[in-house]
Amino acid sequence: MTARFADFVERNARARGTPLRFGFPPYPVMGMSRDVLRRYIEGADPITSKPLMQEVIDALTAPLTEREKHPTIVRKPRRPRWLAPDTEENLYRKFVESGWTDGLPIVLPTEKRVAEMLTGTDHAPDEIVGQMIITTHQEKMEYTVEKVAAIAVMAGARPEHFPVILALAASQEPSMPSSTTSWGRMMVVNGPIRNEIGMNCGTAALSPFNLANSVIGRAWTLMSINFGDARAGENFMATFGHNSNYNNMCFGENEELSDFEPFHVQKGFRPDESVVSLFRGWNVLNFGLGPAKEMAHVIATFGSMGTSITFVVDPLVAKNLRAEGFKTKQDACKWIVENSKVPAGHYWEGQMQSGFAAGLAKQGIEPFASWAKLPKDAPIAPRHSPEDINILVVGGETNPMWITTDFTYTRSVSIDKWRPKCGIRRDAQPLRMPAPVTCKDGTCGIPVATPSTEPVTAAN
Amino acid sequence: MEQNGKLTVLDPHGQPTGIFGRRLEAQSNPRAILDPFEQPSGELKPMSMAPRLAALNGKTVYLVETGFAGSFEFMQELQEWFARNMPTVKTVLRHKRGTMFTDDPELWAEMKSSGADAAILGVGG
Secondary structure: OOHHHHHHHHHHHHHOOOOOOOOOOOOOOOOOOHHHHHHHHHOEOOOOOOEHHHHHHHHHHOOOOHHHHOOOOOOOOOOOOEOOOEOHHHHHHHHHHOOOOOOOOOOOOEHHHHHHHHOOOOOOOOOEEEEEOOOOOOEOEEEEHHHHHHHHHHHOOOHHHHHHHHHHHHHOOOOOOOOOOOOEEEEEEEOOHHHHOOOOOOOOOOOOOOHHHHHHHHHHHHHHHHOOOOOEOOOEOOOOOOHHHHOOOEEEOOOOOOOOOOHHHHOOOOOOOOEEEEEEEOOEEEEEEOOHHHHHHHHHOOOOOOOOEEEEEOHHHHHHHHHOOOOOHHHHHHHHHHOOOEEHHHHHHOHHHHHHHHHHHHOOOOOHHHHHHOOOOOEEOOOOOHHHEEEEEOOOOOOOEEEEEOOEEEEEEEOHHHOOOOOOOOOOOOOOOOOOOOOOOOOOOOOOOOOOOOOOOOOO | OEEOOEEOEEOOOOOOOOOEOOOEOOOOOHHHHHOOOOOOOOOOOOOOOOOOOOOOOOOEEEEEEOOOOOHHHHHHHHHHHHHHHOOOOEEEEEEOOOOOOEOOHHHHHHHHHOOOOEEEEEOOO
16 A cells, blocks of 8 residues: 555554554555566665664554454444534534535524424434445444535525435435545536426526535535545545546536436436436536537547536537437437547557556456457447436526536436325425526516616716 | 524534445446445454565565556566566466455455465555
8 A cells, every 4th residue: 555545444444343553655656667666675664764674564564453463443432413502613623624515605504494494394304315425444424414404504505495405415425435536526407396496407507506406416516525534635635636626516407408318317307307417527628618529529538537428518519410310319419429530559559548447457357358469550439328318407508518527327226206195395485596697578688678767878 | 592692513523333335346347446245244353464584585475456547557667576586486466356346245355265375465555
């Protein structure tokens, strides 16, 4: 194990009751020359300053200690349901300084506010929703409907948003899975609930102009921080992190303007069901323009460890794809895969491929093993299956452009299970940010001058 | 409830319950490590270490490459170090099947049946 992760693996092994003996060469190993690796092995462990190979030999031959003979599992202490009463200022400080927030202001989850949030579902407060971890090396935290309600309050959500947030919690997927590679996430909502709770599926849907998009996406990350017990450097090891972690690119699919089947219907749900679908990846290339041929060209040269691509397209792009002759998203995806080939030599020159896919090829895992045997000029399609390509339609038809991501679809979760039987619980006066301005009557949102309005005259 | 200017709020970390994840099965998709529904649940039992060897002379040591980028080359160098410095130790360099995240019970069985005395897994991270 390299030295960069020394404390991580030691802690992990101790906590799991599985003591192991480690020696730590310097970091990194990837991309180092054989000379450097030899010096690592012949040199000292940077953690202990002892010769690395002497440590390795000692690890195999030194008698076991009592702790190694009789290991124990270290569990977190159980804590009470409520914090000790305190002033709002002190409690806010406690939340921030304990690492329970995303750094932005939160709403404190008081008894009254949590009780109000719970009116957003019929499910019992003590019902177990799931368990979440951000690495497989940690203790899973179990959470109830009430706990999810506390997170929803912290995120600034209203009871009408709660069914979507519960569906996210039921996915048990963290918004921030820990990886040195810095994962990002994306979530798209389909079905009637988008309009019932006022989500933005149109102009600027991925920007901060809509309460539902903002607080739902944020709640997923507050869940991951708290239920997943995320702590940077301790169990969250992303080298840069990912800016999408703040809100997880939360939006609704623009089913009304799309010429294609909604995404959740592609996944087997009825059109009248409300569903949240989740994606995970790294890269977001925020501007693409042109027909399917251009989409194929972009993904052929898009370096990534993954094999998936998710296009986020304006409704105008969906219309253009239809005009090109693609009757479904799947037709377009199939054509794009078949027309995004690159020479095998070019593929294997990429750092992502030499670092990850080459290892899979050595193990005989397909298609990488076959690709590794091809001549350099043999064409291969790095995205080898149409199922690896997704198309999501969102936006306000102000530009026929698309975003290219290497995000993989992971799961869709039904929201309807969490809806109250009496319908979405709205405030008497639902809280809404201004909707994107759409000119329907020629005024373009500009107040019409009345007789009492002083005319504006040009300055001399 | 607010009393004397003080609030009572839910502890977002209150009442944790503990279940540990573990390795993936050999046939698992590598990315299944990130899928909560593929992570086995159940109680983890403490596991003590195997008895240590008195010395490595004449012993067979498996060098298991785990699949992280650069680890194959590192383990090759490790094998060469043993050849140069401890030639009486027999080393066997093997890839762990699948990726760094998956289990390889066939390899562990092979090591037991072939008389392996010890194993070094590397290099992680």
